[in-house]
Amino acid sequence: MAPVAVITGGTAGIGLACAKRIADDGGTVIVSGRGAERGRSALAALDAGDRARYIPADATKRNDVTGLIEETITDHRRIDVLINNAGGVTDTGAHVADADPDALRNAFRLNVESTYWACQAALAHMLPRGYGRIINMSSLAGKTGAAGLSGYTTTKHAIIGLTKTLAKEVTxxxxTVNALCPGITDTAMIPDQLAGAITNSGADFSAAAAHYTGDLGRMVTPDEVAGAVAMLISPQGAAISGTALSIDGGFSQF
Structure with a gap:
């Protein structure tokens, strides 16, 4: 049976690539985000007819997340796959010594709380069925330190902890519950992220980008991340749970 998948932050970049891969493989995708225009653009890019829908939702608001899951259940009677892709950098250039306390709270709300609440809402329907695939988007920054991205790095480590704990509870x-840890990925927000992170270090942008691409020698593509998703939600991925899969050209090597 083709899966019904919900992708938060699914209107662009990695989220949209994951949605497209699932739709191209015959699945039904529900993408969420905060911008109606981006939602319309995403549906046009997916070109999947009634197997694709955009539902506006702010992932930092628990009621929005719960509503997203409940609306999916109303329409499709089930949710097979949850991809928690909503998130981002709220503190570019912020070092621990001088970071604004609100920046850390905002980072946790955007990256960790959004993932936690979406998992909880989806599990209310997955557990009674005895089936589900949850993928939480961490980052290379969830396995290594990144000066100038203190809040982002802290929260991406937290997502891995949440993933491993939840896998112990429900596998x-x-x-199955897994995290993906993409390296520098070719999306629109990456230049801003890197530029902000190195502002206080004096590093050159191109040198920083080259450093974080590892032995691959180039940025990861969103389609490569989507390929990992396709494997994890397939029957061949049924024995994989509690992992934090690096997709970073060999940079982290674990």
């Missing part, structure tokens, strides 16, 4: 009940 025996038919639900």
């Amino acid at each position: 025996t009940r038919g639900i």
